[in-house]
Amino acid sequence: MATQYNPQDIEEKWQERWESLGIHRAVDGDSRPKFYSLVMFPYPSGDLHMGHMRVYTISDVISRHRRMLGYNVLNPMGWDSFGLPAENAALSRKLHPEIWTNQNIKFMRDEQLRKLGTSFDWTREVTTSSPDYYRWTQWIFLRLYNAGLAYRKQAPVNWCPQCQTVLANEQVENGACWRHPEIQVVQRQMDQWFLKITAFADPLLDDLETLTGWPERVKVMQRNWIGRSEGAELHFTVESKPNVRIAVFTTRPDTAFGVTYLVLAPENPLVAELTTPECREKVEQYLEQASRRSELERMMSAEKTKTGVPTGSHAINPFNGEIVPIWVADYVLMSYGTGAVMGVPAHDERDFQFARQFGLPVRQVISPDGKPAAELAQAYVEPGIMVGSGSFDGLASETARAKMTAWAEENQAGRKRVQYRLRDWLISRQRYWGCPIPLIHCQKCGTVPVPESQLPVPLPVEGIEITGEGGSPLTRCAEWINTKCPGCGGDARRESDTMDTFIDSSWYFLRYCDAGNEQSAFSRDKTSYWMPVDQYVGGIEHAILHLLYARFLTKALKQLDLVSCNEPFANLLSQGMVTKYSPGSGRIEKMSKSRGNVVGTNDFFKRYGADSARLFTLFAAPPEQELEWSEEGAIGQYRFVSRVWRLVSDLVERGLMNPQAECPEASDLDASSRELLKLVHKTIKAVTHDLSPESYSFNTAIARCMELVNGLYKYVAEKAGDQKAAVAPAEGELISFAVRSLLLVMAPMAPHITEELWHLSGCAAGAADSIHLARWPLYVEALTIDDEIELVLQVNGKIVSKVAAPRGLAGAAAEELALNDARIQGKINGQSVRKVVVVPDKLVNVVV
C-alpha cells in the first residue's frame, strides 16, 4: 500500500461523513459537563483568506479537544450579516443586499469554513439579517424601550460623510470613522436613539474584576473607556445674575480656594446668556471659529496653545466669596461633566497653561511642605498641605477633599459626584441594510412601540432602490413607511432608522443556545444550561466595541429577568493578526485584500490540504502573538503530515499495527523500547498541558508531536530497519500504542489525516466510528520520569562538567560525586571550598 498522502482524497470525504454522523451536534441539557466554545462570527463579506482562518482554527482545536475530554460541546457559527458593505455591493454590482449576502454566506460556509475542517454545529446557524433573527432583535429593543433603557434625544453626534450615517463614540477613532480612517467625522445636532449603557457603568467596571479568564490588556482598555472618576460638583453663582448657577465638575475640590477663573465649553448654552454686550462680538467670533474646528483638530492642537475669550461676566466662588471672570474656551468639552470647569492654574497643568496664555493670576493653595512657594514654574498636581484655604489650612489635601465636599453640601454649594467618560450608546443609523427600529410615530399618540405580536417589522426587499444618496431608501418607500398607529388607528409613519449592527452581535450567543425557537428569542432553561460562554476567541479590535456592548446587553437582559447570567464570556482569547510581506509597501503588514498580500484558502487547501494550513497557523506563533505567513513554513507542515502518513501507512503495510493489543509493561521491554514508551507518555502529558486553557500553547504541542514522530522513525529503523527482520510481539504492540497515542493527541489540530489513519490502521471500531469520538489518552506519571538524569556540576555557577547520576540521589552523595569529579578538582585547584549548593536531580554548585 504505502500510498501517497493526498489531502484532496481524504478531507472532503471526512467532512461529509462527520456531517452525516452529526458528531458535532450539541445536546441541550445533557448530563455531561457542558462547554460553550464560541468564535466571533464573521461579516459575510464574500471571501475569507488564510489570515481569517487563524481564529477559526484556534477555536476549533479547543472545541475538538474538549469533546475528546468528554464535554458536551456547543460550537456554533453564524453570520453578522447586516451592514454597509452589502449596500455598497448593491450599488456597484446592481445586486440586492439580500442576494449578495446570501451568496456570500453559502460560499463562506460550504467552500471555506467547512473545507477548513471546522466542527461547527450548523443546525444552530444564525443569520442576523434573517427575519427570524431580527424579529427578536426588535423584541429585545422593545423590552429595553419599555424598561426605559432606550430613549431618543437631541445631541451633538458623530456623522460620517462616507457612510452617510451617525456613529457611536466607540466607533470613532482619532476623530475618524473606524471603517475608513481617512474620513473625518463631523459633529451634528440630531435627534437620535440611545441605549442607556451608562446606567450599567459601575457593574461594567466592577465586574471586570470577576473576569479572571480575560487578558489584562482588554480589561485595562475597558476600564479606561468607562473612565470613572470621583469628585464633586461645585456651584458658582453668577455675580450679575443671582438666579444663574454654574455647575462645574472637579476631581480636586481641595483646590477650590485656588480658583482664579471659570471656563465654559463653546457649546454650553450659558455662553449666550452670560456674554456681556461689550464682549459679544469677540465671543461670537470665537464660537464660530471653534465650531469650524473638528474634534480632531481640537485634540491635535492640545499641546501647543490654548485659545479662549472672556464672556465679560463673573462668578462668585462659594468657598471664599471671591469674584472670578468667566471665559469660553474649547479646551473644555461640552460632552464631559457639566461643560464647565473651574480654573485652578496652580494645581492643574491645562489651567496653568491657559492662565499663562492670558495673564490670569495663579494662586497656590496646596504646597508640599505647608509653606507657600515663591512662584510656581509649573502646576503642582501632587497632594500636599493646604495653605491659603481658610479653615482648611494645615490639612492634608486628600483629607481636605472630603471635608470641602461636605462643606459644599452643607452650604448648598455642591455635592459629591461620580463622573464617567462612558456615554450612552447611540444606536440609530440612517441606513437601509439593518434591523428596523420597531417604533411608529403618530401625530396624536407620539412614539408608539409596534406590538410584540406584529413583529417582525420587516425590512422591505421589493421596491427598494439603493442609490447611495439622499438618506435611507426606507424613507422613500411609501408603502412601508406609511402605516397606522397601533394606538389610535390613525395615519402614522414608521421609524426609518435602523439599528447599529453591534446590537445584532450583542446577543447572538444567546440565540445559539436555542436557535430554532419560534416562540421567543431564547428560553431561559437553555441559556441557563449553556451560558456563560466558556471560551470565546476573537480579535483584539473588539476589546471595547463588541465586548463592552455584549456585556452591557447581558446585564440589561438580566435586569429584565430574561437571562440568569451576569457576564456572557468567562474566558477570552484574543488572537493576534496574520501578516505577510506586502509587495505594495515593501513591508510586513496585516494580510488584507486591499494590501494585495492575501493567501487564498481554496488554493492552499487544494495544494497542501486544510490540515497543513491548520498546523501552520498553530505552529508559527503562540495564539496571542502576531503571525507572519510564510510559504516555506506552511510547506514545512505539509512535509510533517506527509511524514506521519508515510510512517503509519508503512507500518500498516508491513502488518506491524496491532491496535487492539494492550500496551506492554515497561518491565517487559528493553532499554530503547522503554525509552519510546516513556516518550509516548511524556508527549501525552506535554500536549495535554499545552492544550489546557492555562497554556493554549498550540505551537509547542505540535513540536511535541514532531518529537514523537522523530522518535518513532528512529525506533522503527532500529527494530525493523531490515524489512525481513522479525519484530518481537511486545515491540509491535508498543509501536501500535505509540501510533494510536500520536493520532489521538494530534486529532484536534489535524482532524482529517488523523481520522484517515485511525481507520486505515484499524484503530476505529467500524466505519461509523471516528477518532473524534475517542477519549483523550491518559498518561502514567511514573512513565514520564527518567530514572537516570544528567547531573550538572558547576564551580562558582559556571558549568564545568556533566555526569550521569541515578534519580533521587541524596544531597550528600551528590556533593561527594561532584567533589570527586576530576574536572571539578582541576577547577578548585586547591582553593578552599566555601559552600556546596545541591539542587536535587539538577545540579551541584561548588563555591570556592
Add this chain to the structure above:
RNA sequence: GCCCUUGUGUCGGAACCGGUAUACGAGUCGCACUUAAAAUGCGAUGCCCGUAAGGGAUUGAGGGUUCGAGUCCCUCCAAGGGCACCA
C-alpha cells in the same frame, strides 16, 4: 505626555518554581537512494579564536540582588498597541 506589551541564532519561535539557553520548525551544508533530478531517509548547523583537543564571550544596553539571572529589581534604548485638553 501617561499606561500596557514585547526585545533570545540567518528566520519563525522553545526554556515549568531563578538551576544544562537556543526544544521544534524553516533555511543552509553533507551523506545515502537515483543514470540524473525531485521527493524521501540519515547527519551537521548560533557567534569568536583554534588544524584539532579545547578555550572565550553571549538572551536590546548598563547596573543590582543571588552560590547561580533570558527569567527578579532599578535606569536607559528600540518596536508595537492603548489612552490622550475627561477637569
